[in-house]
Amino acid sequence: xxxxxxxxxxxxxxxxxxxxxxxxxxxxxxxxxxxxxxxxxxxxxxxxxxxxxxxxxxxxxxxxxxxxxxxxxxxxxxxxxxxxxxxxxxxxxxxxxxxxxxxxxxxxxxxxxxxxxxxxxxxxxxxxxxxxxxxxxxxxxxxxxxxxxxxxxxxxxxxxxxxxxxxxxxxxxxxxxxxxxxxxxxxxxxxxxxxxxxxxxxxxxxxxxxxxxxxxxxxxxxxxxxxxxxxxxxxxxxxxxxxxxxxxxxxxxx
Amino acid sequence: xxxxxxxxxxxxxxxxxxxxxxxxxxxxxxxxxxxxxxxxxxxxxxxxxxxxxxxxxxxxxxxxxxxxxxxxxxxxxxxxxxxxxxxxxxxxxxxxxxxxxxxxxxxxxxxxxxxxxxxxxxxxxxxxxxxxxxxxxxxxxxxxxxxxxxxxxxxxxxxxxxxxxxxxxxxxxxxxxxxxxxxxxxxxxxxxxxxxxxxxxxxxxxxxxxxxxxxxxxxxxxxxxxxxxxxxxxxxxxxxxxxxxxxxxxxxxxxxxxxxxxxxxxxxxxxxxxxxxxxxxxxxxxxxxxxxxxxxxxxxxxxx
Numbered sequence: 287x288x289x290x291x292x293x294x295x296x297x298x299x300x301x302x303x304x305x306x307x308x309x310x311x312x313x314x315x316x317x318x319x320x321x322x323x324x325x326x327x328x329x330x331x332x333x334x335x336x337x338x339x340x341x342x343x344x345x346x347x348x349x350x351x352x353x354x355x356x357x358x359x360x361x362x363x364x365x366x367x368x369x370x371x372x373x374x375x376x377x378x379x380x381x382x383x384x385x386x387x388x389x390x391x392x393x394x395x396x397x398x399x400x401x402x403x404x405x406x407x408x409x410x411x412x413x414x415x416x417x418x419x420x421x422x423x424x425x426x427x428x429x430x431x432x433x434x435x436x437x438x439x440x441x442x443x444x445x446x447x448x449x450x451x452x453x454x455x456x457x458x459x460x461x462x463x464x465x466x467x468x469x470x471x472x473x474x475x476x477x478x479x480x481x482x483x484x485x486x487x488x489x490x491x492x493x494x495x496x497x498x499x500x501x502x503x504x505x506x507x508x509x510x511x512x513x514x515x516x517x518x519x520x521x522x523x524x525x526x527x528x529x530x531x532x533x534x535x536x537x538x539x540x
Numbered sequence: 541x542x543x544x545x546x547x548x549x550x551x552x553x554x555x556x557x558x559x560x561x562x563x564x565x566x567x568x569x570x571x572x573x574x575x576x577x578x579x580x581x582x583x584x585x586x587x588x589x590x591x592x593x594x595x596x597x598x599x600x601x602x603x604x605x606x607x608x609x610x611x612x613x614x615x616x617x618x619x620x621x622x623x624x625x626x627x628x629x630x631x632x633x634x635x636x637x638x639x640x641x642x643x644x645x646x647x648x649x650x651x652x653x654x655x656x657x658x659x660x661x662x663x664x665x666x667x668x669x670x671x672x673x674x675x676x677x678x679x680x681x682x683x684x685x686x687x688x689x690x691x692x693x694x695x696x697x698x699x700x701x702x703x704x705x706x707x708x709x710x711x712x713x714x715x716x717x718x719x720x721x722x723x724x725x726x727x728x729x730x731x732x733x734x735x736x737x738x739x740x741x742x743x744x745x746x747x748x749x750x751x752x753x754x755x756x757x758x759x760x761x762x763x764x765x766x767x768x769x770x771x772x773x774x775x776x777x778x779x780x781x782x783x784x785x786x787x788x789x790x791x792x793x794x795x796x797x798x799x800x801x802x803x804x805x806x807x808x809x810x811x812x813x814x815x816x817x818x819x820x821x822x823x824x825x826x827x828x829x830x831x832x833x834x835x836x837x838x839x840x841x842x843x844x
Contacts (some may be wrong), residue, residue: 294643302631305667372625381591381621382687384644385615537595537625 293385295392296399299366303396309365313357313400318407323348324474325416333476338507342476347412348501349473352435354404355500356493359436361442361460363397368456371447376535386535394440401436424503427510429500434515438522442492444529451538467493472501492521542571543602544691544722545590545832549601552585552746559585561746562599567739569690572713572723574733577743577837583726584624586743587695590724591621604691621836624726625697628679630669634660637668637679638686645687658682658712674705680787681712682710691722698732710735730832742835750835757831762823764800766807768793780810 323374370376370389379389405428412418420428426432446463452454468474470484471494477485486496495514502511545567552560560582567573569706577583588594589601592615601608606615629639635651642648647656658678663671666676668679677697684692694713698706713736716723727733733740734754742750742757750757769791770776776788783799797803802821811818 288616291643294640298629298632298636298640301636302629305631370629374623377593378621378623378626378683379644381593381616381619382641382644383617383625383646388644505791 288385291388292391292395293447295388296395297430298398299392302382303362303366303400309339309362313362314354314404314407317354317404318411319356320353321346321408321411322415324350329416334478334481338505340505342418344418344504345472345501347408347418347477348504350395351405351408351412352493352497352500353390353468353473354408355401355432356436356439356464356496358397358400358404359394359439360443360446361464362400363393363440364446364450365456366459367393367405367444367447368450369453371535372453372537374537377537380535390444393415394437397440397443398433398436404415405432418504420503421506424506428503431496431515432501434522435496435500438492438496438518438525441522441525441529444533445525448529448532448534464493467491470494472497542569542785543567544571544604545724546600546602547586547590548600550586550601551597552582552589552594553597559598559746559835560589561715563747565741565748567722567724569589569722570717570720571738572717572736572739574740575724575726575743575838576728576730576733576740578728578833581743581836582746583728584695587693587726591619591693592616594777603622605729610614612693615685618690620681620687620689620692620721622677622680622684622692622694622697626680627676628668628807631667633667634666634671634679634682635664638682641683641686646754647688648686649688651686654682654686657685657715659708661675672705674701677701677709678712689721691724692716694722694727694778695726696728697725698727698729708731730829732825734828742832746839750831754828757835758825758828760831760835763796763798764823766797766800766803766823767794767822768821768833771811771816771818780806782806812836 324346325343329341329346331342332339333342333345364370376389380386409420446457446460450459467488470480470488471477471491473493477488477494480488493519498514499511499518543566546566547563547565550560550563550565551558561590563582563586575583575587584591585594590603590608591598592611595609597710603611604615604618608615615634632640634655637650638654658681660675660678660682663675668676671679681694681697684694698709709734709804713723713725717736725733726738737754739751739753739758741748750760770788770793776786778791779786782795782797782803784795784797784803787794795803804823807818
């Protein structure tokens with residue numbers, strides 16, 4: 287019965303997501319548009335990555351795959367959760383027999399499904415348009431990284447939602463957090479071309495380790511990057527603690 | 541009949557302000573109970589304590605035999621709640637919204653039954669974001685009814701409605717009453733209470749200032765009011781002896797009387813014998829609105 291509830295919740299959340307043009311554009315289409323543009327502009331360049339020469343084209347596919355996962359699990363999730371809280375929808379559902387976890391699980395599962403969709407789109411686009419492939423033996427790692435990444439960025443999204451005061455503040459806040467991180471974490475610009483102090487700062491923040499872990503299957507010359515994954519999980523734990531501390535179901539004004 | 545809601549000595553304070561001040565209340569099963577008061581009188585605070593959203597500082601509360609402060613999902617399954625400020629998800633259609641909420645409840649009504657109960661048959665596949673204000677509110681009530689509740693809370697459901705939308709909304713509530721559902725209705729419209737409610741409580745400064753049937757409340761100020769303009773050239777002292785003294789304001793004579801027949805007879809006999817007409821003569825019972833204004837106090841006094 288609880289699973290039936292979750293299925294209905296996810297169905298409704300996915301329907302609502304797919305009908306909001308702005309979230310659909312920023313979450314689904316923007317990473318794809320960026321990939322296509324960046325491939326056209328920088329695809330032919332060569333880059334040294336961990337001592338191996340790679341084409342920029344190869345690195346950009348996982349980079350924008352990471353962006354797709356972060357858009358779904360962090361940006362879209364935070365904006366939706368704030369919206370549901372401020373319009374009284376959470377409060378209303380809390381007045382029904384539905385358990386509290388259902389609302390969070392609905393959001394997390396919905397964004398996970400969108401994140402998986404983004405990964406599949408990027409995998410196909412990389413393979414068909416740019417001839418960039420992942421060896422089958424690296425697929426389990428990719429699955430692990432995407433699942434951990436989606437979970438961690440969902441925690442970070444819940445934390446941001448808990449700290450965001452209003453519906454109006456949610457989209458700019460989420461983007462202010464995420465855009466600079468894309469620049470310094472190897473999404474828009476290779477980490478190798480950053481000043482080293484900036485790269486060092488970025489390497490301790492959540493986006494860079496995720497990009498590093500998701501890029502590995504595309505350039506697996508180095509040992510499996512467990513350290514970034516562990517760092518990511520630590521971030522998730524911190525975010526979850528802050529989110530549960532500050533989270534509320536009711537609108538700020540109510 | 542048994543009580544659906546029992547409140548004894550309920551107290552709620554915000555900082556140092558007492559919003560609900562030793563409130564006592566009993567709502568019987570199957571009745572439509574209207575909870576009236578001005579903004580800031582404590583209506584929503586009381587309602588949200590009954591719904592389990594807010595904690596209380598003192599007093600006993602029992603809703604369907606359970607203390608809302610410690611109630612669980614089984615208790616919430618018997619309630620339907622329409623919050624003062626809530627909007628359904630604009631991206632979902634009427635049917636999708638009701639289907640989702642039906643999944644939250646153990647024994648939901650059928651979605652189609654609820655759609656016809658709230659009169660949204662023509663909007664079934666319309667997104668909530670494209671409904672009119674009145675239709676959104678009816679969908680809200682539909683969401684409150686989907687779980688087949690024993691008790692429904694409606695917090696100021698018709699605020700901001702045009703008269704047509706209000707009348708349609710009233711039909712929904714009358715339909716609910718006919719189904720035997722207990723309704724706890726918060727409103728600041730007296731006419732709404734008059735049409736819908738079996739009993740009315742008027743709240744003032746966090747206390748029940750008056751309680752009774754709409755007719756009973758009206759009887760609290762049972763006086764009939766006789767009004768007319770003072771005929772030209774006649775002093776107010778020249779009027780015949782009446783059961784209550786006449787008041788003069790702006791050329792308008794006003795007599796609040798409990799003996800309207802005798803007073804009218806005296807007045808008319810007197811005027812007739814002098815060959816006078818009493819211009820603009822009216823005999824009126826005060827409306828429930830007047831009663832409410834007298835009990836609830838003037839607007840400025842209750843501003844919180």
